[in-house]
Amino acid sequence: MKIKSKRILINISAVSLALLVILFIQELFMPKYMSEIPEGNLVEEYYKEEKKHDVIFVGDCEVFSNISPITLWEEYGITSYIRGSAQQLIWQSYYLLEETLKYEKPKVVVFNVLSMKYNEPQKEAYNRLTLDGMKLSKYKINAIKASMMEDEDLITYIFPLLRYHSRWNDIGSEDFKYIFSKDKQSHNGYLMRIDVKPVGYIPKGRVMADYSFGDNSYYYLEKMTKLCKDNDIELILIKSPSVYPYWYPQWNQQMVEFAKDNNLTYINFLDKAEDEIGIEYDKDTFDGGLHLNLSGAEKFTRYFGEILSNDFGLPDHRNEEEYKEIWQDKVEFYYAMKEDQERELKEYGYLKSYGAVAQSIEGDDKSNN
Amino acid sequence: MDEILEILEGLHPEVDFETCTSLIDDKIIDSFDIVTLISDISEEFDITIPVEEIIPENFNSAKSIYALVERLLEDE
Amino acid sequence: MLFTSYEFILFLVLVFLLYYLIPKRFQWILLLIASYVFYSYTGIRYLAYILLTTISTYLISRLIGELFITQEVYLKENKADLSREERKSYKAKIKKKQRKLLVLCLLFNFGILAVLKYSDFTINNINSVLDLLRTGKNISPLGFVAPLGISFYTFQTMGYIIDVYRGKHPYEKNIFKFGLFVSFFPQLIQGPISRFDDLKDSLFAEHSFDTKTISFGLQRILWGFFKKLVIADRLLPAVITIVGNPDKYQGVYVLVGMFFYAIDLYADFTGGIDITIGVAEVLGITLKENFLRPYFSKSITEYWRRWHITMGTWFKDYIFFPISVSKSMLNLSKKCRKRFGDAIGKRIPVYLATILVWLTTGIWHGAAWNFVVWGLLNCIVILISQECIPLYNRFHSRFKVGHTFYYRLFQVVRTFWLMSFIRILDCYRDVGTTFRMYGTIFTRWNWRDLFNGSLLELGLTMADYMVLLFAVLLILWVSLASRRESFRERLASWPMALRYISYFVLIISILIFGAYGVGYDSSQFIYSQF
Known part of the structure; x- marks a missing residue:
């Protein structure tokens, strides 16, 4: 009997050891998104935060590139966080929001409606950028199930080694360096870029047979509306001032109607971009109009912040000690990065440590319904 | 028995069929040989060897082949 | 279900756990259920075919088996009264009945296989001929989808009924146990093709951990x-x-x-x-093992004893031998000996049977001409190498290289490349x-x-x-x-x-x-x- 229990003990230890090693290998193989595609880290960074935000932004790159929570804080004392990610699909926004509400209760939620155009799962790579960063929870599982492409399996999200094992030949020093912890890259979910690439030629959207948004998109928009209503949160629908992908008047109209029918605010900032917000598309974008750079983001935020402060009565926390402490560091980090980016731009002519190449992938996304 | 040995030796002159008892197991005679063997034996003894009898036990040695032939002659 | 899929791994874990947790006498039942679950994964409607084969073969094997029992009882009871002739004719009568049943079963089940797998191939060929004759007419293909493993389980089951007919073993009385034999899930995708009396003991037994x-x-x-x-x-x-x-x-x-x-x-x-x-x-x-380090073979005949072994033995036991030692074949051989001499006459059974085996082996692999040609090529090489045996023997008696390492290495390399040459017919789109x-x-x-x-x-x-x-x-x-x-x-x-x-x-x-x-x-x- 003694030998048998010794055997069992050895076997259990061996299996545990093996599992530990496999988990270590899994961490090693996860892409770190430090030198390339920093947007991969956005979703993850939220969990480390002090969760006291009056505004939560959800949506795709048009929120995480165009809005600066630091500006909102500095000029209006509004606390906010952007739970954005690359090509975030509406059901992903919904489940991220649901998850966020388990951590805190904001007064306002802002959703960029561009993702209404995607009724079905789109690309596995973007799914990964959004979903891998989520902590394992029922919200994550729901988001995965709603997002999976034909050839994806749920288990590869629970054990990402099953997805990233194919990186075996691409493992580099970055994978080892950041295996246990990563440096912060965003400013409450905002990815800063100070470089400039003026808007060139913007092709008009091609004529479509049917402009109505899909049933699935509406389903989740309605869910989001109800979720906010049930939690006493003001939901604001916006169209962020990026000029591409093309925002059809027919799409705009649907959002105007939806907002009216559901007693929501919908603001099309793209229409107001040049005249009212003062965005100059030859100076304020770093990729030809898809996303604003720092200068453009600050302009837009300033304008939007006015609305949030006046029309939605969001409080000014700038004199409250606990907030001041938290945000002081953020402000310092913000300007330090700005300086660093200016230095890099001078030295290399492009922002090489800030994923300068990656952003243009989304520019190639000229996908339609 | 002698006829059987003759037929066997015709197939593989180099093998000692009198003593060997693992003709099938050691692949000394293969399926093609068996067919030729059966064809010759049927001709020689005017018997029919049914397919069910084509099992290793019956063909592993000259002796077992002889036993098979005897048995079939009896049943005739 | 693919073997290399998450679903299959999960399925396996469940089956393994349940198998050793439930009372041992239910283990084979669990396997039967698991096999049908596994089979339905690709679509529950495909179960119909395997059930048809199971039921039809079960019923016919029962009829054949019962005839054996009837025969035994009758002969025993009337031992004293029957002359040798009467015994023989009675046995022949029974055998005739059994053969009719066997043929019915074979036609039915091979028929299902033929229609599902080969109907479009046949139709396309007919259409090619019709086009050649410029009739302007064409038959539209039926578009059947062959269910999972149909070639494997059909052959395995037909092997069973032939063995029952030959009296090799009694028929399986329990239709559910028989159903397990037909559909045992690990074998469904690609064999091995088992024989009933090899498998039945371990398949139905009770297994401890x-x-x-x-x-x-x-x-x-x-x-x-x-x-x-x-x-x-x-x-x-x-x-x-x-x-x-x-x-x-x-x-x-x-x-x-x-x-x-x-x-x-x-x-x-x-x-x-x-x-x-x-x-x-x-x-x-x-x-049973299906492979025995086949790439170490030194000749094509050895290769086919080591590659896809259970398929080879199936064709040997159920086509090659029955054809080559059948009465009609031996008669043909006799006639040829008289006409063309001994050398040709005695080759007839082997040659004809071999050609038939390889044609069917080829067509078994796929409903396309390249598989038929593949089969024929194998056949030709095998028969040539048979004919060359005396040449080899003479060579080896002259030059004592046969057992040197280098000669054997040469044989292995030669066989590897020969088989690789022939095998590539699987791959290109046509011959x-x-x-x-x-x-x-x-x-x-x-x-x-x-x-x-x-x-x-x-x-x-x-x-x-x-x-x-x-x-x-x-x-x-x-x-x-x-x-x-x-x-x-x-x-x-x-x-x-x-x-x-x-x-x-x-x-x-x-x-x-x-x-x-x-x-x-x-x-x-x-x-x-x-």
């Missing part, structure tokens, strides 16, 4: 996954690229394609069989293209082409080739070591730490280097559509 068999079984499953995921699935895209672009990859690249396919098919097929036999082993059930490619080996030969960079454009990187090299060396080493003794027994004799590390390294290699997941084409077992 035995660490050694389970451990051996798990090792074997792991080994199968390694071959399949690290080697086969990695090589497949390269093979597909070469054979899919015959105008680009000619000359030496045809040889590259043959070589890659040889390794790919070996890893895929033997890997799948490892999983099959390993799964059965974990369940305490013994299946004409294949022979054209054979031609370019000579007309477009330039070994320097190997270094023109194309090897890195087949879908494999340098790193992939390194992984392949190590993996192939590993399986080569295990094969060489297996010649002396079972490798798993040898493994069991190693110290525990070494064993555990080996398992772990194997598992990690599969996890990391397996060619699975997004970005890799999930490839089917090459044999699973049979």
